[in-house]
Amino acid sequence: MPMLEVENIHTYYGQIHVLKEVSLSVEKGEIVTLIGANGAGKSTLLRTISGLLRPRLGSIRFDSEDLIRYLAHEIVVKGIVQVPEGRRVFGQLTVMENLEMGAFGCKDPKLIRTNLERVFTLFPRLKARSKQVAGTLSGGEQQMLAMGRALMANPRLLLMDEPSMGLAPVLVDSIFETIQRLNTDGTTILLVEQNARMALQIANHGYVLQSGSVVLSDTAENLRANEMVRKAYLGEM
Amino acid sequence: MRQGIKIGLIGGIIEVLLALVGMVEAFSQRYIISDVISMGQTLLLVVAMFTGYLAAKRTNRSEPLWVLANSLISGLIIGGLLSLLVILGSMVRLRAVFINASPDLFKLLTFNQGIGTGILLLLIFGTLSSSLSGLLFLSPSLLRGVLIRSLAGVAMAGLLQDLLRAIFAPWGPIAEINQWFFPINGLTVQGAVSLFILIAAISYFWRKSGSKMKTSLRRLPPTNQRVLRITSSFLLAVILLALPQILGLFLSEVLTIVGLFVLLGLGLNIVVGFAGLLDLGYVAFFAIGAYTVAVLTSPELGFLNLSFWGALPFAIVAGVVSGILLGIPVLKMRGDYLAIATLGFGEIIRILVLSDFLRPWLGGAQGIAKIPRPSIGSVEFATPQQIYYLILAGCLLAGFISWRLRDSRLGRAWMAVREDEDVAQAMGINLVAAKLLAFATGAGFSALSGAIFASKLGSVYPHSFSVMISINILCLIIVGGMGSIPGVIVGAIALVGLPELLREFAEYRLLVYGAALVAMMILRPEGLWPEAKRRQELHREEAPEIESASGAASGK
Known part of the structure; x- marks a missing residue:
């Protein structure tokens, strides 16, 4: 039984359909990463899980408990905590x-x-x-x-939104080391990163998001070897 | 050089505007120093000196001659622009456009000497005053500080002569000092000189050994510090209790108005300063409090004829409930949108109480009169001196509540909401509850103030609750320092008390408000008495001692 299970969710910003039938699961003790271009819906997915946004359809379960009926501040108490984008x-x-x-x-x-x-x-x-x-x-x-x-x-599940954004390369390394250390200490992590190379190095699983849908999901190892990922997100020819 | 010209032009334009809106003339009746210098002249002088000081400060080169030249030029430009005004006034009938450009104004500007000599004098006045402040800028910092303080002190003493005279008047032999300092209108020359020397001596002493005293105070053992704190708060309490007896009727009246605004400010400070919710319809809760008391007590309507104390809880509950009712629809709004929505709410309440439809219950445009005064036993709170104690009690209560709330869980939640709503929610803060509680608490304080206001005046009218009150309260919070409890008191004294004392200002209140706000944003954006943390952002070293000072002043 996965710790977090997101099933077929649809999230809207007003009339704009952002997340289209997204499913994802995180096992206890894992690092799972979401990669994708700007505007693919990565942050929206995190905000939906942490309750800041409400999906129109679909279900989110945490320890087999339905999360959608809880408000953002109640979800924190359940053990899902978000590190917001841009530090804030x-x-x-x-x-x-x-x-x-x-x-x-x-x-x-x-x-x-x-x-x-x-x-x-x-x-x-x-x-x-x-x-x-x-x-x-x-x-x-x-x-x-x-x-x-x-x-x-x-937190039992930590949602991290672009922790390396705007930081010097040296600091990026140390931030990723910390993430790994938190994980070995027992915190499960769902990581959104533009720096796909680093993210896939420390993650167990990865999901590739493209304009609001999951187009690829596999172990991090397989994703690193995947032709499409290498071209589009790792900048290799 | 270019800086001098630029700043001089700005200063000159300000002086011309001051003259044209009639401030110079209106202020010329009151003297700072009897028959020597009037308030109007002081105004021009202060602006000219400030301009010269700024021009000196902004000089790119550090050689004294350049600095002096810059301030001199700015002064010359000020004199020149004023002269231009005088020349223009003698050629064209400026009065057709600027009703305040009267012959009296030009007489004042030319020092009663006719155009030729007048212009010469104006030029000399400009250059002299600004190059003086250029010299002041160049002088060593100790001398500069002392001089600026003493000059400002004398000007303040002249401005507040009514207040000081009233304080000294009833004290028998000390009243003699009055005769010597302030005979009728303004300081005497010898009074001004001796005051100048006195302030200079005090501030010289303070500059020399003030910091040493502060550190030795901080080094005292904790028990001694405790004793000191208790004695000083005891002294403060005695002064607060004795104040209306010292000040007399008129000043007590001013004090009660300031007190009502402190109460309002403390409430809005929770909403805007703590929780960061910009509420422009805050006067609505003031009105709700006042009208609840009026409706429940006034025999004119004859519904219940409760006493003030019977109606007070209803007034506060009505305020709190309406705070929550306003809060619910605007929960999702932020910043400007929230401001507009609350502005609308304030107007709705005012129009409701004004409406003919509700006249049988709320009195319509005629308002409600014959509201009984509050009384305890046979003692009635009738005169301003007695009402003062009621307001003081209200302020102390509100101050205590906000002081305790600030450091509570709820206070922290408000601060987080103020900083970042989303993250606050993601930290586990119940946004809905935090916002509604802020609105409710603020509204409760406001309703309390309104209730006292209604029974103080004995009547309520719709026009007492215009949007200007909301703006006033917001201004006093900003000037005092957002989120700071002593700041509210300082802000209320500066923006509500001072204009009451300086009746000449009444007409220019809004102008002065605007100017004060702009000046605050440029010179001291954190406010007159900011929260320790706000100040820490700008000056990191001086933080710890402010903490204790603000604690003492918030009525410990």
């Missing part, structure tokens, strides 16, 4: 307050403390800057903060 930290709050915001749905002070320690071991930079206003952090630090904030919510 709370710019006027301090680093510490941002992390505390992440634990908003968590009512166990002991658990919050353990999570905070875990975040600070993962990202020592954040500890050093815990009193600084988040808007003054560098892009890389903000990405760390966005990830740390999501971890504070105690």
